[in-house]
Amino acid sequence: MLTLTFLGVGSAFAKRNYQSNALLEAWADSPERQEAPDDVLLIDFGTTGPIALYSLMHVPGFSYLSCDGAIYYPAVSKILITHLHSDHIGGLEELAAMNRHRYRCQQSNEGVRASLFGSARVLDDLWHHSLRGGLGAVDGRTAQLSDYFVPVVLEPGVVSDRAGMLDRFDISMFPTDHIRISERFDWPTFGVLITDRQTQETVLYSGDTRFDPDGIGAMMASASISFHEVALDQEPNPVHTTLAELRMLPQEVRQRTWLYHFGDNWNSGAFDDIGESFAGFAQPRVRYVLFE
Ligand SMILES: [Zn+2]
Ligand SMILES: [Zn+2]
Secondary structure (H helix, E strand, O other): OEEEEEEEOEOOOOOOOOEOEEEEEEOOOOOOOOOOOOEEEEEOOOOOHHHHHHHHOOOOOOHHHEEOOEEOHHHOOEEEOOOOOHHHHOOHHHHHHHHHHOOOOOOOOOOOOEEEEEOHHHHHHHHHHHHHHHHOEEOOEEOOHHHOEEEEEOOOOOOOOOOOEOOOEEEEEEEOOOOOOOOOOOOOOEEEEEEEOOOOOEEEEOOOOOOOHHHHHHHHHHOOEEEEEOEOOOOOOOOOOEHHHHOOOOHHHHOOEEEEOEOOOOOOOOOOOHHHHOOEEOOEOOEEEEEO
């Protein structure tokens, strides 16, 4: 079984929900009969990620994420980064520092290093333009990304054995049309496609994107479930997808699509009929079963 749990479902600026980061958990059996999943992959870890994970570890069924009252970061052995906005990477410095300084790898007695998946440019820029400021020095020497993580380049469209879960669930990325410096895809941003090798069923996680039916509409049409970002407050929105745009998708696609990455006005009353047009607003700290 593969499940997805949002640490938060909010936009970059949301305050009533944590930012949109998601935990994939693969289970040889099921959460009802296991204390912890067999494999874990975190999609993004933003500024609110640490406090969101702290909140999640207190939810029944997620205690494997805690140790002596602190977040047990070694439980998160894989992390995939979609792009470099802080609501997707802002928690990585804490995760890296705690894994290096608080926890020990049993085999090496050194700090714990999670595998870090992303495109070559995202990983390079992540280190040189974001993380290096706080993590670039350790006592006695300068440090690099590989002191904290096992970086694994995951290029779009490529299925990596190292990102796969339980030899059954394939993870791949596709480019999304989020920020344009001057043209489509020139600022690297990705969504995630998850495939069950046993059934060839897929689940789509949009990542941050403008409305892009030409780019991802066919994947959404064939996916058994989609999670799509939505902006509720600005129409039109230059870098995100509006609700009005998502309403243009075919009804059968909308009804399999959960919305996430939304602002604090989701329950203002203006969107109470969302469940009639879509699967609904995704909820945080709830396990969604992607594949049985
Ligand atoms: Zn975002
Ligand atoms: Zn973004």
